[in-house]
Amino acid sequence: MxxxxxxxxxxxxxxxxxxxxxxxxxxxxxxxxxxxxxxxxxxxxxxxxxxxxxxxxxxxxxxxxxxxxxxxxxxxxxxxxxxxxxxxxxxxxxxxxxxxxxSLADLFPRLSYGVIRQMDSEHHEALFLAHNKHATQPLGEGATKDFILTHIFRISPYLLSRPEDFWREVLRLHYRGAGLPDLLARHVAAILKDTSLGDLPIAELLASKSYMVRTVQDAWGRFLSQYGVHSERTSNDLVEVSPEVSLPFEHPDVRVIVDTMFLEGALQPVGAHDSPTDLPGWVKVGLVEDPVALGNLVSEGVRRVAADLPDANATHRDWIELARRLGELISRFNSLSTEIAEPIKEHICKLQRDADERLRGWLVQHYADLPSLPAAKGPVMVHHVPRYLALRRSAGEERVALLVFDGLALDQWFQIREYLAARLPGFSAEEGGCFAWLPTLTSVSRQALFSGLKPREFSNSIESTTQEPSLWARFWQENGLRKPEIVYQKGLKRTEQMAELEDAIARPATRVAGIVVDMVDEIVHGAMLGKRGIAGQINAWCETGFVEKLFLLLAEQGYQIYLTADHGNVDAEGIGRLSQGVVSELRGERVRTYRSETLAASVPSEIDAFRFDSPGLPPDFLPVYADTRGAFVPIGDQIVAHGGISVEELIVPFIKINIKRPAS
Missing domain, CATH: 3.40.50 (Rossmann fold)
Known part of the structure; x- marks a missing residue:
């Protein structure tokens, strides 16, 4: 302790x-x-x-x-x-x-309360130790900011005089963390505004990982163009999301972190053929000269992620970061040809199994804590999402749209993101993640998402989604909106359905819109070739233009756009059917639910299954899960499913979408 x-x-x-x-x-x-x-x-x-x-x-x-x-x-x-x-x-x-x-004021009596109350709770322990050891007298607001920067983030803005020093610290901050709180980022920017770094968007780079990644990605494309290598990604970005910024990529301190970001998927390598002979060797980690090179990139990424799996003492943030890194790898793997993917497949599968086993052990100790965690800085679980959106409306986001891509796993979001980044001018995304509810079934987790309630609180409708519109409306009415200001629409998947949506969201009275996009879930339930096959079908769906038209429609109507999912999906293998008739209330491929202990205990012992009674469920709603990556289908059958406990099913995207429109 x-x-x-x-x-x-x-x-x-x-x-x-x-x-x-x-x-x-x-x-x-x-x-x-x-x-x-x-x-x-x-x-x-x-x-x-x-x-x-x-x-x-x-x-x-x-x-x-x-x-x-x-x-x-x-x-x-x-x-x-x-x-x-x-x-x-x-x-x-x-x-x-x-x-x-x-109170923080009582626990940190020598620091400015107005500053420390804006620090995330993950920093309290280190700050408490530093306060007791180094804070010898009361400090004002500015001195408290400097104290925190020095002792918690290991940054002294007064020493960041050279570009390589600044970029080393920016990249280091974001590589494993979430950047600086806005208050501290603005403080550093104020200190550096009269230096040679003053023309940079310093506060944004320090505070926002997504902004930093976009800036570095664009700068990489411009850097390569000096050698005659042109990036399709940047050439199609007709609207500049970030100003033209140059990075000292050649500097060893910068190069080593950029190298790792390419290997793990935070940065996307640029496709190139017949690269110039004078191109430095270290640059090739950010190039894909042939398909084999991308396969090598995936293999090295697997090795690095496998060596850094969270342990029993990890936080939920550690698991969300692991899910992001794993999702980037899976997305890249699914884009490989069968010939190149086959030698890597077993390594990917082992990493997935190891991550799932670690996650299951961690959930036994920590899952019960997640529902109560605060949502002010972002939802930890999907039922926090409405509360977070209500806070954003209070902060000035007058119109808010929540897009729920039913069944969308993180790897599939990254695939959609890369498609949009290459084709939708002005597109950017502030990326995060949150935990679905267990069991990861639509009727459980999606109802929690739209209602803001724990499943125990909607026990009467836990086996269907028919109450979602009324639960969504009730939440917002309890938060000050009138019924005509609230929109809910589901079943959206094709461009021809856009007119009906436009009629609803374009009404001047509309303030919040909850929209279910269920094409991914439909693809998953009909999948015959696993998640690699699904990746091809998602590409074909994106090519119809539906997703970009949906984002543009909402942006043109003045909505702040948030995207999430109720659960993800996973490749699974049959461990045997459960032929129990009507004994089981919900019969998913990865989970069965029962209404009594006696019925839950009726699962045959030869079936590889386990109990995990997660808090927040109704007392008479007892899930039994297929073990590891198993499914309750004929032995050996390969399917894509959801409902169970795995990183890909349980940790879902939570994204803020930004569309920067051209100046008129």
């Missing part, structure tokens, strides 16, 4: 009370390490967001058992109040609960 975690946990001695109230304005308890530490001590944390939902869960899952003298779901429950006003709570809670106050 870390010093930081111990400091928070010491506020909760065991056996003092069953019901606690934590006044926690900075969401300190909603950190996955803290949540895990409390759970190990027998405490559950439940944020007080909806009084009715809290009362229901408290009475049914905790108080009823305690009144009977049972331990119940846990030994103790912590009501997490995001504030300090106890008058907002029901009187019986205040009377019974043991009170605790937690």
């Amino acid at each position: 870390s010093t930081w975690t111990d400091r928070i946990l010491q506020e909760f001695p065991a056996d003092l009370s069953r019901f606690w109230i934590a006044c926690d304005p900075d969401d300190l308890l909603l950190d996955e390490r803290i949540l895990h530490g409390l759970r190990e001590r027998g405490f559950e944390v439940l944020p007080f967001e909806d009084p009715v939902a809290f009362r229901t869960e408290y009475e049914e899952r905790y108080r009823a058992a305690w009144d009977r003298g049972d331990e119940g779901t846990s030994k103790a429950l912590v009501l997490q109040l995001r504030g300090t006003d106890l008058n907002t709570l029901p009187w019986d809670y205040v009377r019974m609960g043991r009170k605790v106050s937690l």
Whole structure:
């Protein structure tokens, strides 16, 4: 246990009370390490967001058992109040609960509260140690920013006098992290504005990984053009997303990180034939001179990712980053010819199996923490998405469109992204990811996505999607919109359906649109040649122009566009059919669900399956999963499916789409 975690946990001695109230304005308890530490001590944390939902869960899952003298779901429950006003709570809670106050201002008394409250919780531990060791006197706002840059991010903006120094730090920051908080990025930009670096978009480069990658990708194309190599990608980008920027690619510190970004897929190599004889050898990692070269790139990427799989102490961010790297590799692999792919296939499959086994072990310890994590800086699970979009509307995004590409895995998003980057002027994407709900079935995870609820809270409709429109409307009505301002449309997949959508989203009253695009799911369910075959069908779909027309339509109507999925998909192999008649309520290829322990235990022992009772599901909704990459179909059959526990099924894209239009 870390010093930081111990400091928070010491506020909760065991056996003092069953019901606690934590006044926690900075969401300190909603950190996955803290949540895990409390759970190990027998405490559950439940944020007080909806009084009715809290009362229901408290009475049914905790108080009823305690009144009977049972331990119940846990030994103790912590009501997490995001504030300090106890008058907002029901009187019986205040009377019974043991009170605790937690605040960043109290834990970091020598640093500026206005600055540290904008730091992500992943930095709290390192900042706590640095504060206790190095902060010898109270620091103002500017000094606190410098303190954090020095001790947490290892950057001193006053020493970034040369381009190679600046770019080394920018690339290092983003290679394994998420960049600087906006507040710190603007601080660095203000310091450097009167230097030789002042013409660069410094704040954007430091804060946004997607912006940095676009800038480096464009700069790489211009760099190669000096040697007579022209990139189709940049030549079609008729609208500049980022200004023309030159990078010191030749510098060893810059070159080593750029090299790795090409190998792992963050940067896309440029196709070239008969490259010039004077081209330096190190440049070839960013070139594809023939198909074999791309195969070698995939092989090296597999080796690097396999050596860096998350362990049991990883955070959810580590897993989302791993899913991104794995998705880039799979996307590249699926683009290879059969001849080149075949020798690599077993290495890819082993990496997928190893990643899935690690993920399953991690989920046993940490999945229960994910639903409660804060969504202010991005959704951690799909049911956080509506709440995050509501925050974006409050921040000034007046019209918001949520595109749910049903069944879209991360590797398939990267395939679509590359198609759009080459053909849609002004296109860019701020890329992230989030966790679907287990089991990764449409009726479970997509309903959670549109409703903002945990599956336990829509138990009556958990086996179908018929309630999605009303659940989507109810969420937004509870967040201040009227029914005419809310649009929901599903079944979108072809260009000829665009007129009906346009009629709905073009109405002046419309403020939010939830749109289900289900072509990928349709392709998956009809797949005969595995995910490599699906990649070809997705390419053909993209060639129809549907996706780019959809994005342009929404952008022209003034919508901020967010794209996600309810679940992904995975190549699976049959382990045997389950012939149980109507015993199973939902019969997916990767998971079966049952309404009682007796029925769940009826799965024959010779079938390679396992139980994982994830929290947040109704108590009478019990999933049984096919092991590893198995499926409940005839032994040896090869299919593409979803519903189970794998990186490709569980971690889905969450993307903000940007379309920069030409100046009129």
